[in-house]
Amino acid sequence: DAKTTQPPSMDCAEGRAANLPCNHSTISGNEYVYWYRQIHSQGPQYIIHGLKNNETNEMASLIITEDRKSSTLILPHATLRDTAVYYCIGITGTASKLTFGTGTRLQVTL
Amino acid sequence: DAGVIQSPRHEVTEMGQEVTLRCKPISGHNSLFWYRQTMMRGLELLIYFNNNVPIDDSGMPEDRFSAKMPNASFSTLKIQPSEPRDSAVYFCASSFTGPNEQYFGPGTRLTVT
Numbered sequence: 001d002a003k004t005t006q007p008p009s010m011d012c013a014e015g016r017a018a019n020l021p022c023n024h025s026t027i028s029g030n031e032y033v034y035w036y037r038q039i040h041s042q043g044p045q046y047i048i049h050g051l052k053n054n055e056t057n058e059m060a061s062l063i064i065t066e067d068r069k070s071s072t073l074i075l076p077h078a079t080l081r082d083t084a085v086y087y088c089i090g091i092t093g094t095a096s097k098l099t100f101g102t103g104t105r106l107q108v109t110l
Numbered sequence: 111d112a113g114v115i116q117s118p119r120h121e122v123t124e125m126g127q128e129v130t131l132r133c134k135p136i137s138g139h140n141s142l143f144w145y146r147q148t149m150m151r152g153l154e155l156l157i158y159f160n161n162n163v164p165i166d167d168s169g170m171p172e173d174r175f176s177a178k179m180p181n182a183s184f185s186t187l188k189i190q191p192s193e194p195r196d197s198a199v200y201f202c203a204s205s206f207t208g209p210n211e212q213y214f215g216p217g218t219r220l221t222v223t
Contacts, residue, residue: 032209034209034211038153041217042216042217043201043203043214043215043216043217044153044203044212044214045214046213049209049211091209092209096141096143096158096205096208096209096210097155097158098143098155098212099155100153100154101152102152
């Protein structure tokens with residue numbers, strides 16, 4: 001699975017868009033990019049995933065660069081409840097394992 | 111669906127005692143995962159099952175740890191004997207087979223004194 005690199009922490013004002021970057025320069029052609037988040041003291045929560053195309057769901061949008069070496073998770077209107085650690089994970093098309101890195105700690109402030 | 115259910119939510123035990131953690135996956139899911147989270151090591155995969163069969167147990171720390179999945183609706187993680195360094199939050203997750211989203215339980219906070 002591709003090694004992913006994320007900034008350790010970010011701040012975002014409530015109501016603004018939160019843009020969380022992830023580098024995955026070694027990603028292979030059949031590897032998906034998954035995003036999870038973990039709110040304090042809770043189990044991780046799935047957010048979104050993508051392979052090549054940009055994806056959007058009710059929680060977030062995922063923008064993947066054309067060369068697939070990086071991606072950005074966008075929370076369009078961050079709220080205080082979005083304060084969490086966000087993990088970007090590369091996973092092959094046939095695998096089930098998730099390897100969590102250190103993630104990005106997003107702090108949403110008033 | 112109630113989601114992934116774990117019990118107990120908190121466990122405090124003395125060193126040397128046996129500890130059993132329990133997990134009920136989401137009905138219909140055929141993959142089950144056990145993770146451990148500590149401040150020092152982060153979130154680590156211990157073992158995962160597919161259709162009740164252990165597929166990868168390379169993350170199990172040592173022989174003191176064992177996991178079973180006797181049927182599709184129940185799994186246990188046992189530590190015998192427990193040690194203080196086993197103190198952590200243990201999460202169970204389930205999913206459909208393949209690179210699908212995993213649903214995590216609320217975790218069991220284990221403290222070994």
